[in-house]
Amino acid sequence: MTDTAAMLAVALDEARLGLAEGGIPIGAALFGPDGQLLGRGRNRRVQDDDPSMHAETAAFRAAGRLRGYGATTMVTTLSPCWYCSGLVRQFGIGHVVIGEAETFQGGHEWLAGHGVKITVLDDAECAAMMRDFIAARPDLWNEDIGR
Amino acid sequence: MTDTAAMLAVALDEARLGLAEGGIPIGAALFGPDGQLLGRGRNRRVQDDDPSMHAETAAFRAAGRLRGYGATTMVTTLSPCWYCSGLVRQFGIGHVVIGEAETFQGGHEWLAGHGVKITVLDDAECAAMMRDFIAARPDLWNEDIGR
Numbered sequence: 001m002t003d004t005a006a007m008l009a010v011a012l013d014e015a016r017l018g019l020a021e022g023g024i025p026i027g028a029a030l031f032g033p034d035g036q037l038l039g040r041g042r043n044r045r046v047q048d049d050d051p052s053m054h055a056e057t058a059a060f061r062a063a064g065r066l067r068g069y070g071a072t073t074m075v076t077t078l079s080p081c082w083y084c085s086g087l088v089r090q091f092g093i094g095h096v097v098i099g100e101a102e103t104f105q106g107g108h109e110w111l112a113g114h115g116v117k118i119t120v121l122d123d124a125e126c127a128a129m130m131r132d133f134i135a136a137r138p139d140l141w142n143e144d145i146g147r
Numbered sequence: 148m149t150d151t152a153a154m155l156a157v158a159l160d161e162a163r164l165g166l167a168e169g170g171i172p173i174g175a176a177l178f179g180p181d182g183q184l185l186g187r188g189r190n191r192r193v194q195d196d197d198p199s200m201h202a203e204t205a206a207f208r209a210a211g212r213l214r215g216y217g218a219t220t221m222v223t224t225l226s227p228c229w230y231c232s233g234l235v236r237q238f239g240i241g242h243v244v245i246g247e248a249e250t251f252q253g254g255h256e257w258l259a260g261h262g263v264k265i266t267v268l269d270d271a272e273c274a275a276m277m278r279d280f281i282a283a284r285p286d287l288w289n290e291d292i293g294r
Contacts, residue, residue, distance in 0.1 A: 045212065052199075052208035052234075061199035065192065067290055086233020086254070087199075091293035107233070143214055146238035 004097050007075040015077045018042035024144050025129050026078050028055035030063045033071035039063030045144055056084035069093045077126045081106040099126030151244050154222040162224045165189035171291050172276050173225050175202035177210045180218035186210030203231035216240045224273045228253040246273030
C-alpha cells in the first residue's frame with residue numbers, strides 16, 4: 001500500500017474504533033517500505049487508563065522490535081504532538097502522513113526541518129471527527145495533550 | 148523527596164533491575180510537587196519486546212492519568228532521547244533531573260530552551276553502567292535509539 005489515501009483509511013478506521021469505545025478518536029498505522037502494514041493502533045488513554053498510548057506510539061508498539069525506520073511511513077489522523085514527533089525523530093521514521101493539522105498542530109513542521117518527509121492530506125472526515133470530539137469532551141482532549 | 152540524589156537513587160534502582168533482567172539499564176521515576184513518588188519504571192524493550200517503553204515513558208505510564216505536570220519532576224539515569232524529551236515538552240513536566248549526559252545526549256538542551264528546568268548530576272555510577280552496557284551490547288543499544 002503506497003497510496004496515502006488508502007493508508008489513511010487504516011488510521012481512520014482505528015480512530016473510529018476508538019470513538020466507538022468512548023476513547024479519543026485518533027488513529028495511526030506504520031507501513032513498511034513496500035507499503036506493508038507493520039502495526040496499527042489508536043489512542044488508549046480512556047480504554048486502558050494509559051496516558052502513554054497515543055495513536056502513533058500504539059502503532060509503533062504494535063509493529064514490535066524493528067531495526068531501521070528510515071523507509072517506513074507513519075500515518076496518523078492528526079498532526080503528531082511533541083511526544084509522537086519526538087518518537088518519529090528519535091527512530092528516524094522517514095515519512096509522516098497526516099490526516100489533518102487544522103484542529104491541532106504538533107511538531108510536524110519541526111520534523112520537516114529535520115529532514116522528515118511530511119504529507120498533510122487536509123482530510124475533511126479526520127478534521128470533523130476531531131472538531132466534534134473536542135467540542136463534546138474538551139476535558140479529555142486537554143488531558144491528552146497536557147493542557 | 149526533594150533531594151535530587153535521593154530521587155536519582157530510585158531511578159538507578161530501576162536501571163539495576165533492568166540490567167539484572169537482561170534489559171537496557173535505564174531507569175526513571177516521576178515525582179510530585181511534594182516529592183511524592185508518582186510512578187517509576189525502566190526500559191522494557193528486551194523484557195516485554197516493547198520498543199515503546201523507554202524508562203521515562205514507563206515511569207509516566209506507571210503514574211497513571213494525571214492533570215497538570217508543571218510541578219512534577221522526571222528523574223532519569225540518562226539524558227532523555229527525543230522521544231522522551233517530546234513527552235516532557237508535550238505534558239509540560241517542569242523539571243528533569245538527569246543522572247548523566249555523557250554516554251548519550253538526547254534533547255535536554257532543547258527542553259531547557261523551552262523553559263524546562265534541567266539538572267544534570269554527572270553521576271559516575273550511571274555513566275559507568277551505560278558505558279559498560281554499550282560496550283557489551285552495542286546492537287541492543289543502537290536498536291533502542293534507532294541507529
